[in-house]
Amino acid sequence: MITALNHLPTFTNFQEAVKGIQRVSYCTGAIPLDANTSTVFYRIDGKTFHVDFAKASTEDLKLLADSCQPATFGVGQKDVFDEIYRKAGKMDSANFATQFHPYTCGVVDAIRNTMLSPQDTDRDLKVEMYKLNVYGPGAFFKAHVDTPRSDTMFGSLVVVLPTKHEGGSLVFRHRGTEWTFDTAQAVSTGAPPELRAAFVAFFGDVEHEVSVVTSGYRVTLTYNLYYEDSHPRREEPAPSPLPVPTLSALLADPNFLPEGGLIGFGLFHKYAFRAEYPRTKLSEIERNLKGLDAAVRNVCKSLHLAASLKTLYRDSMRKAEFCLANEFADLGYPAEDGLLWYLMEADGAILAYGYGEEKRLKGDNPADIPSVVWITEASAVNKFELTYIDAFGNKAGLGCAYMQLCLIAKVGPVGKRATGEQP
Numbered sequence: 001m002i003t004a005l006n007h008l009p010t011f012t013n014f015q016e017a018v019k020g021i022q023r024v025s026y027c028t029g030a031i032p033l034d035a036n037t038s039t040v041f042y043r044i045d046g047k048t049f050h051v052d053f054a055k056a057s058t059e060d061l062k063l064l065a066d067s068c069q070p071a072t073f074g075v076g077q078k079d080v081f082d083e084i085y086r087k088a089g090k091m092d093s094a095n096f097a098t099q100f101h102p103y104t105c106g107v108v109d110a111i112r113n114t115m116l117s118p119q120d121t122d123r124d125l126k127v128e129m130y131k132l133n134v135y136g137p138g139a140f141f142k143a144h145v146d147t148p149r150s151d152t153m154f155g156s157l158v159v160v161l162p163t164k165h166e167g168g169s170l171v172f173r174h175r176g177t178e179w180t181f182d183t184a185q186a187v188s189t190g191a192p193p194e195l196r197a198a199f200v201a202f203f204g205d206v207e208h209e210v211s212v213v214t215s216g217y218r219v220t221l222t223y224n225l226y227y228e229d230s231h232p233r234r235e236e237p238a239p240s241p242l243p244v245p246t247l248s249a250l251l252a253d254p255n256f257l258p259e260g261g262l263i264g265f266g267l268f269h270k271y272a273f274r275a276e277y278p279r280t281k282l283s284e285i286e287r288n289l290k291g292l293d294a295a296v297r298n299v300c301k302s303l304h305l306a307a308s309l310k311t312l313y314r315d316s317m318r319k320a321e322f323c324l325a326n327e328f329a330d331l332g333y334p335a336e337d338g339l340l341w342y343l344m345e346a347d348g349a350i351l352a353y354g355y356g357e358e359k360r361l362k363g364d365n366p367a368d369i370p371s372v373v374w375i376t377e378a379s380a381v382n383k384f385e386l387t388y389i390d391a392f393g394n395k396a397g398l399g400c401a402y403m404q405l406c407l408i409a410k411v412g413p414v415g416k417r418a419t420g421e422q423p
């Protein structure tokens with residue numbers, strides 16, 4: 001955006017402060033194991049076996065690996081097997097059991113405290129056992145996102161059982177940031193030797209891959225993480241999120257939107273959305289915003305700006321840069337005119353343009369169309385056809401897809417900036 005706003009220090013300070021809180025968020029830690037929790041029981045062809053990870057031999061691990069089925073992954077609506085993309089063994093949760101449980105070792109509390117918004121820290125989470133995976137020498141899982149199994153699923157938990165292995169790190173990538181979780185190192189016994197598993201929890205829309213295991217067997221338990229709605233998010237007051245003073249300074253600046261206007265934030269994460277009817281409402285997603293996006297919403301709410309989530313569609317008629325809507329719609333690219341008008345009639349969608357972009361509008365009078373000052377860039381959401389990375393998940397599609405959203409906040413004129421609820 002090349003506009004005068006880039007020369008306004010109050011604006012660039014706020015923009016930097018928001019970008020500063022947007023970083024890949026995840027949660028890791030060690031889980032001490034004891035005689036009760038170090039064993040995995042499994043069955044194959046009607047016979048039962050077990051592996052005690054306190055003293056598992058290479059033969060024990062090889063037998064476990066040989067008892068697994070080749071792991072598949074999801075491409076669109078199908079589960080496929082392709083060793084170019086994923087080479088690993090998996091066992092379904094019906095065929096194994098362990099006394100180890102994430103609820104009893106502090107993992108769930110750690111997830112609540114590090115990944116969720118401060119208003120969510122007493123919220124119930126459902127941790128659903130998904131699979132046991134064995135990555136032997138040469139095994140890997142290329143970059144993918146975890147398929148959302150419902151619109152309340154927000155992430156995945158991977159528990160790495162203690163085995164000596166090399167390679168097999170989990171590598172995460174999200175919006176230009178990369179981060180590695182070295183599983184071999186995380187479960188290596190320290191001095192004095194202590195048997196411990198390791199865990200990593202992450203938001204499912206964050207791309208991740210398992211790098212090649214070069215020796216040994218890497219054994220993981222994977223779990224799906226969901227919000228349970230019995231204890232919904234506590235509403236205000238939320239502790240003041242970090243960028244509040246910079247937004248406060250921006251709103252006090254008479255050179256920033258003197259007549260008022262709209263400010264927009266492209267959300268950092270994608271959200272699982274149920275494509276089948278009844279479709280997920282944006283208000284439901286707003287209750288389930290992931291930590292950093294919830295912080296951005298809280299910044300606006302703490303300064304009493306009316307703010308709500310919107311989907312963004314491109315406008316084919318070039319009357320405007322884009323259309324902001326209150327629901328997900330199955331539109332082509334660019335949106336067919338009829339559908340865009342339907343959204344405007346039925347859903348209260350509005351046309352808008354990016355601040356400073358009015359010169360690119362053809363023939364229309366931008367005075368009728370509001371502009372949005374983007375604090376963080378927004379990308380368009382306007383079709384279900386999924387991009388390369390979305391199409392490859394760890395399971396075939398279950399009627400849910402990840403969607404990109406933005407948050408739009410209304411700013412009043414100088415001296416009367418508040419547009420939302422007052423305390």
Ligand SMILES: O=C(O)CCC(=O)C(=O)O
Binds near residue numbers: 158208210222394
């Ligand atoms: O086993 C792991 O470390 C993670 C595997 C994974 O990403 C998945 O199963 O989706």
Ligand SMILES: [Fe+2]
Binds near residue numbers: 144145146208394
């Ligand atoms: Fe995964």
